[in-house]
Amino acid sequence: MFSLQGITSGIQSFLHARFSASGVLIFESLIVILLATTLFALLGLVLVWMERKVAAQMQIRLGPNRVGPMGIFQTSADTLKLILKEGLTPDGADKLLFNLAPFVVMVVAMLLLAPIAFAKGFQVWDINIGVLYITAVSSLSVIGILMAGWASNNKYSLLGAMRSGAQIVSYELSAGLSILTIVVLTGSLQLGDIINAQQNGWWLFKGHIPVIIAFVIFIIAATAETNRAPFDMAEAESELTAGFHTEYSGMKFALFFLAEYINIFIVCAIAATLFLGGWMPLHIGNWQGFNHLMDYIPSSIWFFAKTFALIFLIMWFRWTFPRLRVDQLLNLEWKYLLPISLFNLLLVTVIAILGWHF
Amino acid sequence: MFLKEYLSDIYHATKSLLTGMKRTGYYFVHPKEIITEQYPDNRETLKMADRFRGEVIMPHDANNEHACTGCTACELACPNATIKIITKFDVTPEGKKKKALDTFVYHLELCTMCNLCVEACPTDAIKMGQNFEHSVYDRSMLLKKLNKPGSKIREGVE
Numbered sequence: 315m316f317s318l319q320g321i322t323s324g325i326q327s328f329l330h331a332r333f334s335a336s337g338v339l340i341f342e343s344l345i346v347i348l349l350a351t352t353l354f355a356l357l358g359l360v361l362v363w364m365e366r367k368v369a370a371q372m373q374i375r376l377g378p379n380r381v382g383p384m385g386i387f388q389t390s391a392d393t394l395k396l397i398l399k400e401g402l403t404p405d406g407a408d409k410l411l412f413n414l415a416p417f418v419v420m421v422v423a424m425l426l427l428a429p430i431a432f433a434k435g436f437q438v439w440d441i442n443i444g445v446l447y448i449t450a451v452s453s454l455s456v457i458g459i460l461m462a463g464w465a466s467n468n469k470y471s472l473l474g475a476m477r478s479g480a481q482i483v484s485y486e487l488s489a490g491l492s493i494l495t496i497v498v499l500t501g502s503l504q505l506g507d508i509i510n511a512q513q514n515g516w517w518l519f520k521g522h523i524p525v526i527i528a529f530v531i532f533i534i535a536a537t538a539e540t541n542r543a544p545f546d547m548a549e550a551e552s553e554l555t556a557g558f559h560t561e562y563s564g565m566k567f568a569l570f571f572l573a574e575y576i577n578i579f580i581v582c583a584i585a586a587t588l589f590l591g592g593w594m595p596l597h598i599g600n601w602q603g604f605n606h607l608m609d610y611i612p613s614s615i616w617f618f619a620k621t622f623a624l625i626f627l628i629m630w631f632r633w634t635f636p637r638l639r640v641d642q643l644l645n646l647e648w649k650y651l652l653p654i655s656l657f658n659l660l661l662v663t664v665i666a667i668l669g670w671h672f
Numbered sequence: 673m674f675l676k677e678y679l680s681d682i683y684h685a686t687k688s689l690l691t692g693m694k695r696t697g698y699y700f701v702h703p704k705e706i707i708t709e710q711y712p713d714n715r716e717t718l719k720m721a722d723r724f725r726g727e728v729i730m731p732h733d734a735n736n737e738h739a740c741t742g743c744t745a746c747e748l749a750c751p752n753a754t755i756k757i758i759t760k761f762d763v764t765p766e767g768k769k770k771k772a773l774d775t776f777v778y779h780l781e782l783c784t785m786c787n788l789c790v791e792a793c794p795t796d797a798i799k800m801g802q803n804f805e806h807s808v809y810d811r812s813m814l815l816k817k818l819n820k821p822g823s824k825i826r827e828g829v830e
Contacts, residue, residue: 368700371699379710631693650682
């Protein structure tokens, strides 16, 4: 059966036979860098194309259909255009921060890739505080956005960046609290442990009502954290032209654009890991026959299928719901999501203590 | 009571959001609903909407006869001088002079497709055509004569 675990351990032993410990580390780091960059480029191309197709279908349109079959090369052509364009820096801008901001956003997205398990035994770094690491690092991306907004020397950009700040400060809370429900049920912050705990069923099914509430809240908060419609206050085309990246052009704009899609992938991957068992196939309790049948589908396919299903859900939100006003956005978080998730955390703690989950 | 209102708010909000998602989800799984026309490719089969207004045309029947009496109601109704009617006097067999249409001049470049001339016409001599491929290399080619050469007014139209 196809397994990425065999490949990784094969490379590990191959390198260990030839190099010293530090040499192995360097080579493995290089391989990881190569893989991460490739994944980013591929995801950018695939997700942008997917978004445009999904958007078109939902609005009774056709979407890209000229460059290649079904327009699959449209995003490559767009990327080529953006690479060839001049990356302009405005006169009044803070040159250093302006040019640094897109890279900060990208680096944050790359850092978040570390603890995600893409398949069984295919994980960059199974850190023992994985969930804490994710919540801590994911809120850093707002710094890049604030840098971009401030350095652009443009009122639209600054307003967009400030909105983004208010948004992330608010929605981090309920995202964190809904992640905590899974931590309470598993008793571990390590993503590997969380996945293994879903051996006999995903938390979404095992944890029933409170976990479903937490899942819904997490998806809402994740949509808000990635600055996507209906929470795209930071961009808000109709109000702030393009918000924090108004002044960006060429490849620097492309980096922001790419980072948005990478962030979607990452939050969906995290949601899939926590609530839908990551690479764990669909197992139902002790039905041995059914579980074995499901094991025949490779774990990487399970992971990507779940992640892309969630990405589709978030795209579905974007092309259905109207954008919220800033006050409605903060109302939703502080008056609804936060009290509900606090109550939900209490409920899940009671359930975990009394063992009322499956 | 506050809690009841709070929960019903959440319920109604969720319900209305799901209603919207049901609609877009329906469109997503029903590609036959797509209304996009792939224009240059489907030029042969392109069907314009009935109410589409592309240009003013004057229908002629098989005997090269039209229904225009040359009354200039359309010219008066036109808000931006798109139409100019040139009349002549026909001599009837009884020896009487009768006003008739000589040339119906239509400036397509000035027309806003407002349909006022068609509404003003007492004999339904003109109507809105469906053709929209009007681009030409010379502006003077947009000046059109709507009555065909040699055409005359249909019998019985007053």
